Amino acid sequence: MIRVLIADDQALLRGSFRVLVDISGDCTTVAEAGTGAEAVALAVEHRPDVVLMDVRMPEMDGIEATRRICADPATDGTRVLILTTFDLDEYVYGALRAGASGFLLKDTPPADLLAAVRVVAAGESLLAPSVTRRLIAEFVQRPRPARPVPRRLDGVTEREREVLMLVGRGLSNPEIAEHLGVSLATVKTHIGRILAKLGARDRAQLVIVAYETGLVSPGA
Template sequence: MIRVLVADDQALVRTGFVTILDAQDDLEVVGEASDGRAAVGLARRLRPDVVVMDIRMPVLDGIEATRQLAGPGVAEPVRTLVVTTFNLDEYVFQALRAGASGFLLKDATPQQLVAGVRTVAAGDSLLAPAVTRQLIGRFGARVRPAEPLANAHSVLAPRELEVLRLIATGLSNAEIAATLVISAETVKTYVSRILTKLDLRDRVQAVVYAYRTGLADPDA
């Protein structure tokens, strides 16, 4: 059973999410929060598998709440799935940097919400490729460079660098496999190696890393 905490200040939206998630045999909503501070407190007490987190909330916004639950230095991070409207995409980028495991748009279908929670709970990252390309392309340049390019070049093999650049464009493993004419399983191995070598938690951090270091070009 996947245990979920839903945080959203809009009661109607929150109730809708709870209804959708609780209707699944493998999902259980263990708590609800109407602001970021309450979300952090409940998540630390209840230890859900996934927090479905809104960004714009009173008292403490979703970005800071995400940072406190999953950011750098958190000993036992809680996986967070951010939901937002597309006109708040700059905040989504900040949320990814704060440690979110992925994001969905609020106009996602119930099936996409359920699949997103399951994906994040399984330890994977949820990035909608088309949205990711526009999101990172628009805001990626504002936060780089932070780490020297030599770091990635000295640690990663040429093929791994190539895969990292494709990850940064928002391509899925299957799309990367088709682009490089290799198997999806091989791509999965490359992704695992990249995360290990760069000490990154997940695919989301790999995307942010690529743009922060200038390895990927937001204007490309």
């Protein structure tokens, strides 16, 4: 069973998400949090596989809660999926930097939300399909710290850099495989090695590395 923590300041929404999760057959709700501080404490206590995290909550917002959960060795195996009302919410960028594995809109159909939980629990990253490339296009326009590519990418091979660039452009594994003319298994192997070499939690973090090292540039 995929163990889920639901963090939202609206009790009605928490209840709705809980019902959806608990009737899925392969997911179960382990706890509910009404504030960011509660989400952090309950994540440490229950160590869920996935946290469904609202952004705007009292005491501590979802971004700071995400940062603390993702930085704590006690919750190293926990993935955070941000739920937002807006498809390009300003807070989404901060959430991704904080370590979130992706985001979805709160009006996402129930079946798609459950599919997202499963994807994130499996260690993949997920951005709302309707806005993924818009998100990437917007993100690369933002100022990023000057950081030499060789220093950040020491040990990453030329082929791995190419794969990382394609990840940063928003291509899926099958699309990368087709683009490079290799098998899907080969792409997965490359991504696994890149994650290990860069110490990244998941694909969402690879996207950010691709931006910040200049492998993906505005307009790419």
